[in-house]
Amino acid sequence: MIDIAGTELTDLDRERLCHPLVGGIILFSRNYADPQQLSALTTAIHALRSPSLLIAVDHEGGRVQRFRDGFTRLPPMATLGRLWDRDPTLACAAARQLGYVLASELRARGVDYSFTPVLDLDYGPSRVIGDRAFHRQPEAVIELAEALGQGLRQGGMSSCGKHFPGHGYVIPDSHVELPVDDRAFEAMQEDIAPYRQLALGGVMAAHVIYNCMDCNTAVFSNKWIDYLRNNINFDGVVFTDDLSMAGAGVVGDMLARVETAYAAGCDMLLVCNAPDVVGKVLANWKPEIDARRSRRVEALIPVAPEKSWEQLQGDTIYRAALRTVGELMA
Template identity: 30%
Template sequence: MNTKQKIAQCFSPAAFIHDTEENYRAIEKLILDQEIGGLTFFHSRHSAAANFEKRAEVLDMSGTLEKMIGLINRYQALSKTPLLISIDGEYGLAMRIENTPQYPFAITLGAIQQNATELIEEGGFRMGLDMKAAGIHLNLAPCSDVNTNPTNPVIGYRSFGTNPQKVAELSLAMYQGMKQAGIGACLKHFPGHGDTQTDSHLGLPVIQKTKQELEKEELYPFQFGIEKGVEMIMVGHLAAPALSGGKEIASSISREIITDLLKTEMGFQGIVISDALNMKAVANLFPEPGQLEWEAFHAGNNILCFSDHVKEGIEKIAKHASEEEIDAVFEKLWKLKEKLGVFDFKELEVPTFDWESHAELQTKLANEYVSVVSGRIDSAELKRLAADDKLSQQCFYGNSKTTFSKKLNEKYGSDLSEVSTDDAEKVIISLFVPSHKPLNQFGMDEAALAEIKNLAQLKPCILVHFGNPLALKHLGDMSDFEAVICGYQNFEEAQEVAADLFLK
């Protein structure tokens, strides 16, 4: 291969599953003309823009999996060198593709009480098998960010928690599970995106901490992973002036942070992946096409994700980088492709998933994370109240036909939603939080929040919270509730387990 062909192996531009034929052909042109090394699949331009437009991502198109399989086959057939196919699927293919298995969010897995590392490794393994069956070689996950800032707009549910040791162990377990399934994974977003106030899709977050503070928290899970042999790390678009000679520069384009700190000081010898180069924290810094790609490469990134200027980026890198640098990166990427079986590509069939086995795993996980987080449940008293029509169940953002409601009604032998809160001596409030993202109070309106808070002050109430636990802060003082159960997800299995807590 010549120099430009070697450099092209670093590029993994975005490929949108739901797109126009004109845009599909533009990808084919990149494959044929620039000989790119890989593609990173996204659902659609609409969903990829969700972060920029400050709204929740909505996946509502049909046939996404079939379309992606068709596109992978189409693009691989054209490519002289088989493409490394990646996806950003932190909670499975379902993060990008409807009607595929969804796994719990990291914040949910962080609540597992017993055997967390083993269960999370099993979840990562199953997630990896799903991806491998769908032609994916590399999952751009998991997050090793320590969620120390509760108002963080971009990490939140994506983090395993607030304790650096726990985050280190659980993110490594997820990484190792995926690796066992034969796909690549990477810890992200180095040097740690947990304690930031800005969404890097929209601007440059800055962490104003000393290096010593960063080593204790943000950097700890990455150092832990490096010592355990992690082979890939993604660098985020966030500034940590204490690590970059006082400069407020995105880590993803900082040579001090990637080459001097991550590679030299922390001893990372593996592959460095850039976060998406179209994100506004960096995309607007360099008006000249290709300059950003060169800056990212020069800083020490080996895989350049979501580059909007592939041709110009290749030319800039060819102009400025040494042959030794280019060869060293190329060899790493070639070995990665060998290791992940990229060169053994065979035309893909649309996979079928073992939904029964997936449900069994979900139940096993839910039994460990669904829990009473405050107060206690007196099942004998609840049974007596239900028999006397003194127990009411009020559902917010769900309906009386949810699995949780149906199971309670079956066990108590009556429809609890028909008992008015005025007549009830106790109220079970089930809340299905509309969004896992913090925008607009996690999608909850003021009227519903006021009603829940008011009920909790008027009557003894048990709150059953299905969704991101960070949304609890909008529900007033938790001591106003007699008990609080966290279901973390609205999965059927989580609802079943939550209902069982009332009936023990």
């Protein structure tokens, strides 16, 4: 999964997006000007291939929402956690409505998939998770994430739990440092619990070393990916976190990162914000193609037609959900 620099496709973008090793694209704020531009861009991307490329975005709410003007502003997930402390039933209903707004708006503009929900537990000191997490208690995370996932599915979108097996305990930000979690395996079971309980279309592995398992980050650890597949019995897409992050530097250059993550069992490898090395990876990476991995990724591409933006405005479920989201933002 690669990215592009601007708000429309260049000839080089088209060439790379048509490369057989590329299965998706992730969009960032720099790729967004307004809703009409986004619709034109996603239409152009989908027209390149059949089956079409998976178009993804980080659109969680709070400080991680790539498209803002023209989209409903979404609260951080900790807002739902605080509501859960007062009224779990009301919080789950609100999470379901928030998920529907999130998915239906993105789908109306041609985006297939959002990397959400964050399943990390909020231990407090983390420099990168914080209010992106629903709650400290796994029970609350499971209930709220399940409700959010129901809303996503209602809006025509699958879900992606992150960051497996848990990024909330460590303090450093893996974008700029390499975090190490030194807890015993038994102490991590609360973090892992949401992955056991939830029906997820995708899981994003963390750039964190867990000493209880091995000396690799989860992204590069065949032990963690094997545990996810064969102990938790997850059969969806395993995504790496962005391989250009500092936490991914432990195994070497970008080609080494791609090769190691694929060998560990990751299905979709994110190479973001590194356009110079994308060409080198596509020219030099020679993986053994695994049809099962391709089928998993294709399963995330929505098959039901999305509601148009105009149809959404007349959708009573959407309008009621907007009111709930507005109350959460107040």
